[in-house]
Amino acid sequence: MLTSKAKYGLKALMHLATYEGPCLAEEIATENNIPRKFLDAILVELRNAGILTSRRGKGGGYHLGRPADKITVGQIIRILDGSLAPIACASRTAYRPCNDCPNEEACQIRDLMMDVRDSMALILDRTTISSLKGRSTRKDAKLWERARRS
Amino acid sequence: MLTSKAKYGLKALMHLATYEGPCLAEEIATENNIPRKFLDAILVELRNAGILTSRRGKGGGYHLGRPADKITVGQIIRILDGSLAPIACASRTAYRPCNDCPNEEACQIRDLMMDVRDSMALILDRTTISSLKGRSTRKDAKLWERARRS
């Protein structure tokens, strides 16, 4: 599951990748319909993880800790949501056993979910904030197609 | 997320696919470490969805409503968990808009998550209860490899 938390985090990062200098939390919040205080907590988590840096006081704000093309969506989801995998027992980074499986290594469901996790990671770990921003949505694609036909 | 509910449901179906005749809920529950009453609710949902049939009274029980190779994991997750997609706005079958997106069609996050959903569906919709049962786990693969080397 992609929670609102991670979604907000990604939106904030896209925002920060768009503007040059430091951005105010307030500005990020209002421009992206994110509850201010909730965003604060998210920004702090990202800062603690080294994704963002911040400066206090007048003229302060947040900015990216490294270039937008060096931050992947997968990283952000792992930081904010804890895991990519659809089930904890299939997570590489946030593993937790199920209590109903006597022999986890032989669990076919877990095994299948590891395949799912891998295919998710393949997409999410190669998508950066930068490429996410530059991504053309399906609507764009449809519009292009229509334009090409016409 | 794959909830316990869906996991239990898949286990129950694998159980039913293994034995010929109708199985008792009690038997499925104890053999798979599933809380009995919780399983009851799951089996009823699967029955209402046409995946299972049941017979009451002495000699009764549950059995598959169609061959195990005609039931996909994707179907079961959609029935029991509601959706495959990591976020509701990217779901094909259980769509729900986010309330923070003014222009959903242009949301790059949603678009990315649709790609993720598609790649999950690609795996889950082609995996049947039958193929799930027959799946060799990574442990098996490792054992084989070791055996081949030795």
Added chain:
DNA sequence: CTATAGTCTATATTTCTAGTGTACTATGGG
């Protein structure tokens, strides 16, 4: 020294998950 803007701690609200309890209904066999 003061307005600004991030930080910390605690708390509230809502929703979902996972599970339980009780009573009821249908069926087959004696």
Added chain:
DNA sequence: CCCATAGTACACTAGAAATATAGACTATAG
């Protein structure tokens, strides 16, 4: 007809997680 078996319906709850919110505190520029 009765009774044990086995599924069905419905109500409910405890606990966790998601989604915020409030308020006091701290650092900094000017």
